[in-house]
Structure formats: structure tokens, C-alpha cells
Amino acid sequence: MATQGRLAVESVSKSYPVREGAVVALSDVTFDVAAGQFVVLIGPSGCGKSTLLHCIGGFVELTDGNIRLDDSAIRGPGSDRGIVFQREALFPWMTVEDNLRAALRPKGITGAEAEELIDTYLKAVGLGESRRLYPRELSGGMQQRAAIARTLIYQPSVLLLDEPLGALDAQTRELMKEWLVGIWLREQKTVVYVTHDLDEAVFLAQKVVVLSARPGRVKRIVDVNLRYPRDRRDPRYEEKREQLWKLIRDEVRFD
Numbered sequence: 001m002a003t004q005g006r007l008a009v010e011s012v013s014k015s016y017p018v019r020e021g022a023v024v025a026l027s028d029v030t031f032d033v034a035a036g037q038f039v040v041l042i043g044p045s046g047c048g049k050s051t052l053l054h055c056i057g058g059f060v061e062l063t064d065g066n067i068r069l070d071d072s073a074i075r076g077p078g079s080d081r082g083i084v085f086q087r088e089a090l091f092p093w094m095t096v097e098d099n100l101r102a103a104l105r106p107k108g109i110t111g112a113e114a115e116e117l118i119d120t121y122l123k124a125v126g127l128g129e130s131r132r133l134y135p136r137e138l139s140g141g142m143q144q145r146a147a148i149a150r151t152l153i154y155q156p157s158v159l160l161l162d163e164p165l166g167a168l169d170a171q172t173r174e175l176m177k178e179w180l181v182g183i184w185l186r187e188q189k190t191v192v193y194v195t196h197d198l199d200e201a202v203f204l205a206q207k208v209v210v211l212s213a214r215p216g217r218v219k220r221i222v223d224v225n226l227r228y229p230r231d232r233r234d235p236r237y238e239e240k241r242e243q244l245w246k247l248i249r250d251e252v253r254f255d
């Protein structure tokens with residue numbers, strides 16, 4: 001069981017100043033994430049999912065409210081949280097292994113200790129043979145696995161993933177979902193995962209936070225108490241998907 005990585009999101013609001021006033025991206029968002037829990041945030045496009053993840057990452061200042069990690073208020077970015085985006089998370093001018101080395105340097109980890117960690121994490125994400133390749137020489141799925149390895153290697157207690165499979169083809173996405181469950185079970189990190197894909201939510205999450213259309217508010221929190229790896233033939237799987245779709249469909253608009 002993970003002992004670190006407990007998050008408390010408390011009455012968080014976020015407005016972005018724009019020329020005509022302000023865009024309210026999030027309004028009074030409250031939820032908890034237990035240490036080691038896999039939480040998925042879903043909601044229609046523009047509802048503030050990325051904003052919320054950036055707030056947890058400490059990259060965006062809150063307009064109101066509080067986010068606590070293990071009882072300390074988040075005031076900025078820190079190596080206790082690692083974030084991975086949909087794409088372009090790697091330095092394109094560095095090989096895969098150099099990307100991992102670069103992630104260790106700020107922590108002062110170099111030499112044999114660094115090489116051992118790099119070896120371990122490259123193997124963990126199935127890229128042991130590809131360590132000397134450049135990001136452009138990797139497939140989309142390999143790039144995302146490398147980006148996740150680069151984040152895991154500095155041992156954050158919380159992994160923040162913003163539509164990490166969004167740029168991948170359907171088959172790769174399917175394999176990556178299974179892979180993500182495996183790596184999460186092994187690493188025991190807290191994961192906050194943003195997607196608009198309902199199947200990803202039901203396949204991955206222990207808890208789904210459903211956000212309303214902008215400004216994002218918590219519309220419902222849905223627990224998914226199904227055993228991993230999840231079986232889509234289990235009728236309860238489809239029931240959860242259906243429940244989430246009913247919650248989301250009223251929020252999705254054409255514009």
C-alpha cells in the first residue's frame with residue numbers, strides 16, 4: 001500500500017483573466033484521492049480537466065480554494081508530482097536514455113546509481129532495446145512509455161496524466177491501457193488521469209470524477225469496484241460505462 005500521495009482538492013475555483021473579463025474554468029471543485037488510488041477525471045472538452053491537472057501540478061495558481069498533498073498545501077511544481085501530456089513530453093534532441101538522465105540530474109542522481117535506475121525503468125516500460133533511439137525514431141506508444149518512464153524515474157508519489165493516450169491509434173491505445181494498469185499495480189503511485197474516453201475511465205479508474213461543462217464542477221463521483229485486469233464481458237463493466245455516458249451526454253454540446 002502506498003503511504004504517500006494523498007490529495008485533497010478543496011473548493012477549487014480557477015478563472016483566467018482575458019480581455020473581456022474572465023473565463024471561469026473551474027468552480028468549487030472538491031474531491032479526495034487516497035494514497036495509491038487511480039482516479040480518472042472525465043468531462044466534455046473545455047470543462048477544465050487540464051486546468052485542474054495543472055493546478056495539482058502546481059503550474060497554475062488557484063483563484064480560490066486549496067489543494068493539499070499529504071497535508072501540505074501545493075504552492076508550486078515539485079518532484080513529488082510528475083506530469084505527462086498527450087505528446088511531446090520528451091526532449092527531441094536527446095536519446096531515450098539521455099531523456100531519463102536529464103530527469104535525474106536535478107535530483108543530483110548521477111553515475112552508477114543513475115545508470116541502474118535508467119536500466120530498471122527502461123525495462124519496466126519495455127524500452128530496454130530502444131534506449132539509444134531519438135524520440136522521432138519511436139512509435140507513438142513507445143514515446144508515451146518513454147515519457148512515463150522519465151516521470152517515474154524520479155519517484156514522484158503522484159502521477160498526473162493528461163490524455164496520455166489521446167494521440168495514439170486505437171490498437172496501441174488498447175495495449176497501452178493494459179500496460180498502464182500493470183505499471184500502476186507495480187509502482188503503487190497515486191494517479192490522476194484525464195480523459196474524455198469513457199472506456200479508459202472504466203478500464204482504469206477506481207474512482208471517476210465526472211465534471212460538468214465549463215465552468216467545471218463536480219457533477220458526480222462514481223466508484224468502479226471491479227477487479228483488475230478488467231473484463232469488458234462483465235455486465236457491470238457496461239453498466240458503469242452506460243452510467244458515465246448518461247452523466248456526460250447532457251454536458252456535451254456542439255459548438
Ligand SMILES: Nc1ncnc2c1ncn2[C@@H]1O[C@H](COP(=O)(O)OP(=O)(O)O)[C@@H](O)[C@H]1O
Pocket residue numbers: 016017018023024025043044045046047048049050051052214
Ligand atoms: N491560459 C489560459 N488563458 C485563458 N483561458 C484558458 C487558459 N487555459 C485554458 N483556458 C480556458 O479554460 C477552459 C478550460 O480549459 P481546459 O482546462 O484546457 O479544458 P479541458 O482540458 O477540459 O478541455 C477553456 O474554456 C479554455 O479555453
Ligand SMILES: [Mg+2]
Pocket residue numbers: 049050051
Ligand atoms: Mg485538456
